[in-house]
Structures are given as C-alpha cells and as structure tokens.
Amino acid sequence: xxxxxxxxKKGGFLAGTAxxxxxxxxxxxxxxxxxxxxxxxxxxFMLGEVALYSFLVILLSGTFLTFxxxxxxxxxxxxxxxxxxxxxxMSIAYASTLDISFEVRGGLLMRQVHHWSALLxxxxxxxxxxxxxxxxxxxxxxxxxxxxxxxLFVLGMAGGxxxxxxxxxxxxxxxxxxxxxxxxxxxxxxxxxxSLLFGGEFPGETIVARLYGLxxxxxxxxxxxxxxxxxxxxxxHKHTHYSGPGRKDTNVVGYPLMPVYVAKAGGFFFIVFGVxxxxxxxxxxxxxxxxxxxxxxxVSAGTQPDWYIGWLDGALRLAPTHLEFVVGGYTWSWNILLxxxxxxxxxxxxxxxxxxxxxxxxxxxxHHVLDRPRNAPTRTAIGAAGVTxxxxxxxxxxxxxxxxxxxxxxxxxxxxMQIFLIVxxxxxxxxxxxxxxxxxxxxxSIALHGRESGRIVRLxxxxxxxxxxPLDEFEQWKLVDFKDYQPTLARPNAAxxxxxxxRLRAALSxxxxxxxxxxxxxxxxxxxxxxxxxxxxEAK
Amino acid sequence: xxxxxxxxxxxxxxxxxxxxLALTGGGYAAATAAVEAVKPVTAAATAExxxxxxxxxxANCASCHGKNAEGTKAAPSLIGVGAAxxxxxxxxxxxPGQASGPQLEKKKVQFTTEQIEQLSAFVATLGEGPAxxxxxxxxxxxxxxxxxxxxxxxxxxxxxxxxxxGALTEGKYAPALKxxxxxxxxxxxxxxxxxxxxxxxxxxxxxxxxxxxTYLKYVEETPSVGGYELANLGPVVEGLFxxxxxxxxxxxxxxxxxxxxx
Ligand code: HEM
Numbered sequence: 001x002x003x004x005x006x007x008x009k010k011g012g013f014l015a016g017t018a019x020x021x022x023x024x025x026x027x028x029x030x031x032x033x034x035x036x037x038x039x040x041x042x043x044x045f046m047l048g049e050v051a052l053y054s055f056l057v058i059l060l061s062g063t064f065l066t067f068x069x070x071x072x073x074x075x076x077x078x079x080x081x082x083x084x085x086x087x088x089x090m091s092i093a094y095a096s097t098l099d100i101s102f103e104v105r106g107g108l109l110m111r112q113v114h115h116w117s118a119l120l121x122x123x124x125x126x127x128x129x130x131x132x133x134x135x136x137x138x139x140x141x142x143x144x145x146x147x148x149x150x151x152l153f154v155l156g157m158a159g160g161x162x163x164x165x166x167x168x169x170x171x172x173x174x175x176x177x178x179x180x181x182x183x184x185x186x187x188x189x190x191x192x193x194x195s196l197l198f199g200g201e202f203p204g205e206t207i208v209a210r211l212y213g214l215x216x217x218x219x220x221x222x223x224x225x226x227x228x229x230x231x232x233x234x235x236x237h238k239h240t241h242y243s244g245p246g247r248k249d250t251n252v253v254g255y256p257l258m259p260v261y262v263a264k265a266g267g268f269f270f271i272v273f274g275v276x277x278x279x280x281x282x283x284x285x286x287x288x289x290x291x292x293x294x295x296x297x298x299v300s301a302g303t304q305p306d307w308y309i310g311w312l313d314g315a316l317r318l319a320p321t322h323l324e325f326v327v328g329g330y331t332w333s334w335n336i337l338l339x340x341x342x343x344x345x346x347x348x349x350x351x352x353x354x355x356x357x358x359x360x361x362x363x364x365x366x367h368h369v370l371d372r373p374r375n376a377p378t379r380t381a382i383g384a385a386g387v388t389x390x391x392x393x394x395x396x397x398x399x400x401x402x403x404x405x406x407x408x409x410x411x412x413x414x415x416x417m418q419i420f421l422i423v424x425x426x427x428x429x430x431x432x433x434x435x436x437x438x439x440x441x442x443x444x445s446i447a448l449h450g451r452e453s454g455r456i457v458r459l460x461x462x463x464x465x466x467x468x469x470p471l472d473e474f475e476q477w478k479l480v481d482f483k484d485y486q487p488t489l490a491r492p493n494a495a496x497x498x499x500x501x502x503r504l505r506a507a508l509s510x511x512x513x514x515x516x517x518x519x520x521x522x523x524x525x526x527x528x529x530x531x532x533x534x535x536x537x538e539a540k
Numbered sequence: 541x542x543x544x545x546x547x548x549x550x551x552x553x554x555x556x557x558x559x560x561l562a563l564t565g566g567g568y569a570a571a572t573a574a575v576e577a578v579k580p581v582t583a584a585a586t587a588e589x590x591x592x593x594x595x596x597x598x599a600n601c602a603s604c605h606g607k608n609a610e611g612t613k614a615a616p617s618l619i620g621v622g623a624a625x626x627x628x629x630x631x632x633x634x635x636p637g638q639a640s641g642p643q644l645e646k647k648k649v650q651f652t653t654e655q656i657e658q659l660s661a662f663v664a665t666l667g668e669g670p671a672x673x674x675x676x677x678x679x680x681x682x683x684x685x686x687x688x689x690x691x692x693x694x695x696x697x698x699x700x701x702x703x704x705x706g707a708l709t710e711g712k713y714a715p716a717l718k719x720x721x722x723x724x725x726x727x728x729x730x731x732x733x734x735x736x737x738x739x740x741x742x743x744x745x746x747x748x749x750x751x752x753x754t755y756l757k758y759v760e761e762t763p764s765v766g767g768y769e770l771a772n773l774g775p776v777v778e779g780l781f782x783x784x785x786x787x788x789x790x791x792x793x794x795x796x797x798x799x800x801x802x
Contacts, residue, residue, distance in 0.1 A: 301706025
C-alpha cells in the first residue's frame with residue numbers, strides 16, 4: 001500500500017486554515033448530529049468518562065468547601081478541638097481547613113472526597129491519554145482534540161497544585177517554596193517573577209488568596225470550557241472503534257447516544273461517584289493536622305507533592321548537582337533550569353506528537369479505525385519509552401521512600417535512577433518494538449494458517465502434521481486489517497535540491513518503518529488455503 | 541534550633557525533683573530492682589550493681605569497646621556516655637552491636653532489666669554522663685502543641701512530621717518512632733545515637749523533651765480521624781493507591797459491566 005501524499009493547497013494561510021478547520025470540525029450539521037451520535041462499547045473508551053465524572057465530583061465537593069474555607073494568611077491563635085495544635089499560631093487558611101476537618105459536619109469527608117477525586121481525575125485523564133496514544137486515535141481528524149485533551153491534563157495539574165497549596169500546612173508551604181525556588185532560578189527575571197507572584201518576599205501574605213482565585217475560578221472555568229470543546233469534537237468526529245468486520249474508516253459501530261448511551265452514562269456516573277465516596281469514607285488523605293501550619297523553618301522528611309506533580313519534583317531531585325555557576329553577576333542554576341527545560345520539553349513533545357507523526361507518514365486521510373498497538377511498532381515503542389521516562393521521573397520523587405522501605409542506600413537509588421532515566425527509555429523502546437514485531441509475526445502466521453488445534457494427524461505415508469483450524473471472519477479481520485507504511489525517500493524539490501527538511505523526514509520515516517511486518521493480503525490468504533499450510537512466514 | 545525557652549517555672553520544679561530523686565535514688569533502685577517499671581538509676585547505684593555490671597561488660601561488650609570501655613577501632617569509648625546511653629542502646633536491642641549494614645539495627649533485647657541496670661550503673665561510674673530519666677520526666681502529660689512545634693522544627697526533617705521515619709544518606713535512616721517507649725525517646729534525645737544529633741538540655745530543656753514525648757504519644761495513641769492511614773507516608777502512597785486501587789477498581793467494574801452486557 002502506498003502513502004497518500006497530500007497535494008499542497010494554494011490560497012495562502014487564511015484559506016488554508018479555514019480548510020483545515022472545516023475538514024476537521026465541519027461546523028455545519030453539528031446540532032442535527034448530536035442525537036444520532038453513536039458510541040461504541042469498550043472499557044478503554046470509558047476512561048475519559050471516568051475523568052469527566054470525577055471532575056463533576058470535584059466541582060460538587062469543592063463548592064461545599066468554599067462555604068467554609070477562608071483564604072487568608074492572617075494569623076490567628078487556633079482554638080479548635082484538635083489537641084496538639086490548640087493555642088498554636090497559624091494562618092486563617094490553615095485554621096479554617098482544620099475547622100472543616102474537625103468541626104464542620106461532613107467537612108472531613110468532603111475534603112477527602114475533593115482530594116481523592118482530584119487524584120483520580122488526573123489519573124483517569126492520564127490513562128485516557130495513553131489509550132488514545134497507543135491506539136493512534138489522535139490521527140486525523142482528531143489532532144486538535146488531542147491538543148485540547150493535553151491542555152486539560154495540564155490544567156488538571158494546575159488545579160491540583162493550586163488546591164494543594166491552599167490549606168497552608170507544612171506540605172503545601174514546602175511545595176510553594178520549591179516553586180519559589182524554581183522561579184528564582186530563572187535568570188534575570190527570576191527574582192522579579194517571584195516577588196510578583198508572592199507579592200513580596202516568600203511566603204508573603206497574599207499567595208493563598210491569589211491561588212484561591214485561580215483554584216476556584218480560573219482553572220475550573222478553563223477546564224469546563226475545554227471539556228465542552230473536547231466533547232463537542234468527539235461528537236463531531238464520532239468515536240473511533242477497534243477494527244472488525246464492517247468497521248471502517250468511514251463509519252462508526254455502536255449504540256446511538258440517545259437513549260441507550262445516555263442511560264448507561266448516567267449509571268456510570270453514579271458508579272464513579274460511589275467508588276470515590278467509598279474510598280473517601282475509608283481512607284484518609286492529606287491529614288493536614290499532622291503537618292502543622294506552614295512555617296518556613298521546618299522541613300519534614302517525606303515531603304512530596306501529589307502524584308501528578310511528582311514527575312517534576314523527581315526531575316529536580318535527579319538533576320546532577322554542582323551545575324551552578326556565575327556569569328556576569330547572574331547565577332545560572334542549571335540544577336534548576338535543566339529539570340525545567342526537560343519537563344517543558346517533554347510536555348511539548350507530548351503535545352505535538354500527532355503532528356510529528358503525521359508529517360513523517362505524510363498520511364492525510366481520516367482514520368476512524370484504531371490501530372492495535374502492535375501494528376504500529378515504532379509508535380508503540382516511542383510510547384513505551386515516554387512512559388518509562390515519565391515513570392522514572394515520578395519514582396525519582398520518592399527516592400527517600402524507596403531507600404527506606406527497600407533498605408537501600410539513598411545515594412545508590414539516586415544514581416541508579418539517574419542512569420535509568422537515560423537507559424530505561426532506550427531499553428523500553430527496543431523491548432516494545434521487538435515485542436510488537438514478534439506479535440505481528442505470530443498474527444501473520446495465524447491469519448495464514450489458522451490456529452494450532454493441538455490435534456496431530458498421521459498421513460497415509462507416515463508424516464505427522466498438526467491440524468490448524470481456520471479462523472472465522474471476525475478474527476481474521478482483526479489480524480489483517482491494518483495499514484502498512486513504507487519508508488519514504490528524500491525527494492528533490494521543484495528546484496531539484498534535496499532540502500534538509502526532506503532529508504530529516506526521510507530519516508524519520510526510515511526510523512519509523514524500516515522494520516515492519518506487512519499485513520497479510522487477500523491473495524496470500526487464498527494461496528495459503530490452496531497450498532495447505534506450510535508456506536513460510538516471512539517478514540518483509 | 542530549639543524554640544525560645546518559656547519562663548522557667550515548670551523547669552525549676554523538675555530540677556529540684558531530679559535532685560531529690562538522685563539523693564534517695566540508690567536505696568529506691570535497690571529496693572525495687574525486680575519491678576519492670578521505669579525508674580531512676582543514678583550515680584548512687586549500689587556497689588553490687590556496679591560489680592555485676594562490670595562482669596557483664598567484660599563478658600559481652602569489652603571485645604568491641606575495650607576492657608576499660610576506652611574504645612577500640614571497632615567501637616567508640618563509653619567513658620562519659622552515661623547510664624542513659626547504655627540503657628537506650630541495650631534496652632532497644634542495639635547493643636551488643638552486630639556489624640551489619642550501614643547502621644546498627646535494633647535486635648531482640650538480650651539482657652534482663654536487672655542486667656541492663658547493672659550495665660548502666662557500671663558505665664555511669666566511668667565518667668559523668670546523662671542519667672536515665674525518671675518516670676516523671678518522661679510522662680506524656682506536657683504540652684502537645686508546643687511538642688508538635690518543637691518536633692517539626694528539630695526532628696521532622698529526619699523522622700517525618702508524624703514520626704513515620706525517613707531516609708538519610710548512604711543507606712542510613714531515621715527510624716519510625718511508633719512504639720518507642722517514652723524513656724527511650726528521652727534517652728535518644730540526650731544521647732544522640734549514631735547519626736542522630738544530641739539534644740542536650742541547652743538545646744531542648746527537659747520540659748521541651750517532655751512536650752515532644754507528649755506530642756509523639758498523642759499521635760501514636762489517637763486513632764486516625766479520616767479513616768485508614770496509608771502508613772502516614774503522605775502523597776506518594778496516596779498517588780500509588782489512586783492508580784492501583786481506585787482507578788483499578790473502577791476499570792474492573794467497567795470490564796465486568798461490559799462482560800455482563802455482552
Ligand atoms: C480543577 C479541578 C480541581 C482540582 C484538581 C482540585 C484539587 C484540590 C486539592 C488537591 C485540594 C487540597 C485539598 C486538601 O487536601 O485539603 C483542593 C482544595 C480546595 N479546593 Fe479544589 N480542586 C479542583 C477544583 C475546585 C473547584 C471547582 C472548587 C470550588 C468550586 C474547589 C474548591 C477548593 C477549596 C475551597 C479548597 C480548600 C479547602 C481545603 O483545603 O480543605 N476546587 N483542591
């Protein structure tokens with residue numbers, strides 16, 4: 001099969017953009033479409049919904065918290081019921097969090113609901129993102145929706161971080177102190193940036209109120225808007241589906257949205273809500289009374305951020321030390337700058353991945369049938385590498401806990417992780433790619449020769465063979481229905497020159513598609529049926 | 541490091557009390573030697589205790605600490621470490637030491653209370669050092685608010701804000717403080733075992749120490765108000781829990797529902 005190379009369109013930037021959007025968004029007919037939207041059934045398609053429903057739970061519980069929380073950093077003497085803080089001087093924000101926990105009826109439950117659902121929200125969104133990635137659901141026409149989803153994930157992190165900083169306990173203050181340090185680490189503008197954010201020298205007296213505004217207004221509003229855009233685009237594009245007979249790039253198979261799906265979704269909301277309530281009622285989270293009010297002098301062992309910020313904390317911990325030097329009166333703290341660059345770089349690559357892949361394949365067609373991860377070995381391998389990289393950074397935030405709980409030396413854990421941060425993704429890439437190719441070979445042989453039945457038959461002339469059972473149409477389809485790309489060559493442009501861009505693209509194309517297993521063709525299947533089942537399995 | 545000391549009222553009382561006890565301590569200790577309760581062992585221990593202690597020392601400790609406890613390459617001198625240090629090291633099962641990892645670990649306690657008193661009494665005669673605190677000094681009836689504050693300032697960076705423990709460099713660690721007796725908490729502060737700093741009475745007054753003990757015991761004995769604690773290890777465990785159990789649980793339900801409908 002050959003690649004569909006797009007014909008360059010004339011008409012300049014504006015027309016191009018309009019066309020781009022219309023091909024993807026097709027504003028006309030949205031309303032008519034909505035009720036007829038069809039939603040397929042597969043558990044991995046529910047992850048986005050889990051995120052959506054946990055966000056609704058966040059909204060409900062958060063609204064409850066706003067009735068009692070006071071975002072003020074003025075000092076009071078605590079006079080509540082919690083013994084070991086009685087008489088302590090603390091901020092009003094912290095005191096009101098304690099009151100929510102101990103004195104407001106249902107307050108502690110609501111705090112725990114809010115926090116557990118926040119963790120779940122980002123986790124479900126993250127897993128949803130991985131599903132989209134590994135199945136290639138981000139391909140045209142869904143690239144923009146991938147970006148929207150990416151923004152949602154980042155907003156989730158922002159919402160969580162601003163919320164985590166509100167109670168003004170030791171952990172939240174330590175977290176803000178790190179942010180303060182990171183901002184100050186930016187050359188030239190760092191100190192100004194920090195004093196702008198904190199309204200003076202850290203910790204100042206306004207940061208909680210400012211974060212409160214972001215946390216209950218701006219971030220949730222943005223998340224809502226982006227969720228609406230996200231869902232709207234899902235409706236316009238319709239959902240993707242896994243391959244099977246009758247499932248094509250031109251249709252969607254599943255239940256109509258009205259009424260079957262809506263009823264199901266309503267039920268599912270209550271399941272998610274129920275699970276969160278159950279967890280929040282049985283497991284404590286962020287017991288702020290243990291940490292004490294924020295005071296810049298103490299730092300507790302085991303100070304960590306919530307999981308979704310963990311990978312950034314890990315990046316800071318894993319950065320080599322001694323990278324600080326002074327140039328022209330300015331201190332360059334590369335041990336802070338490097339992790340920031342790595343973190344932002346990682347996010348940018350994630351955001352742009354669909355566009356990178358589309359450029360490499362040159363594929364401009366629409367895709368509604370999902371890839372099985374094994375059928376896109378290089379993408380799957382890149383994903384595995386990315387997941388490993390993220391996971392090592394994440395684990396990096398827990399070096400101290402890993403050291404104590406597994407009786408290892410903190411220094412060795414750190415060194416190991418620094419090395420594994422580089423080696424791990426490479427290993428993951430190779431292993432994932434080889435595994436995909438092996439699975440594809442297996443699929444190919446099954447598609448051609450059927451499944452091994454375990455039945456051994458002796459032929460009249462004495463030869464033993466194992467009988468292979470042919471597949472039914474459904475299974476056959478799953479195994480053979482995928483698109484096969486081939487590496488493209490760098491072609492000279494109109495002026496007869498091979499540009500660097502073209503070379504880069506050809507190199508990437510080779511990187512992607514050099515090792516590949518071609519899908520079984522119809523002729524091959526027919527041949528296999530005619531000639532018994534001993535044709536050799538070969539990889540092209 | 542320590543917070544500014546408050547007026548000296550409770551302090552003076554304790555010093556007077558400790559002095560009084562030191563005078564009568566000898567007879568008292570001898571009379572109640574068999575009782576398990578916490579009691580003062582002071583410089584005025586009986587001569588018999590000291591001789592017995594010396595015998596035990598020569599048999600069990602001298603190989604590392606030297607015949608006169610002067611110290612060897614293998615172990616430090618015990619001259620002037622005081623009864624508190626011996627009581628702490630032996631009654632928590634750290635001594636007699638056993639070379640193992642980067643840090644000497646707690647083991648099963650190898651001596652009876654009586655023998656530990658004898659050992660402490662013997663080492664206390666070698667040079668002046670911190671004495672074993674009295675029951676009253678370690679009773680958890682101080683001010684837990686102040687104790688919490690002092691604990692967060694002086695101890696939490698190693699032991700974690702609720703005493704759940706934490707990592708130090710090169711495989712060393714500050715242990716979790718749950719289940720450590722009041723007296724051992726006090727002794728740990730005055731003697732600073734291994735990588736822990738010494739918190740002498742100028743750093744943390746006896747009242748400060750009592751407050752810290754009060755706080756730790758409060759945290760240990762008060763049941764968690766929010767439900768099961770995830771080992772008190774904070775956000776990392778909460779995050780893992782979310783991924784594995786909360787999300788896992790929901791996915792399991794979805795798969796189950798999907799399987800049912802087909
Ligand atoms: C964008 C999604 C959101 C996330 C990820 C999130 C997350 C968090 C987190 C992790 C905390 C710290 C909770 C604690 O342990 O004490 C928090 C606190 C808080 N959140 Fe949210 N939240 C979100 C949206 C909202 C919304 C929409 C509201 C209000 C309408 C809200 C109101 C509050 C309040 C009042 C607090 C402070 C009270 C307290 O700490 O007990 N949040 N949030």
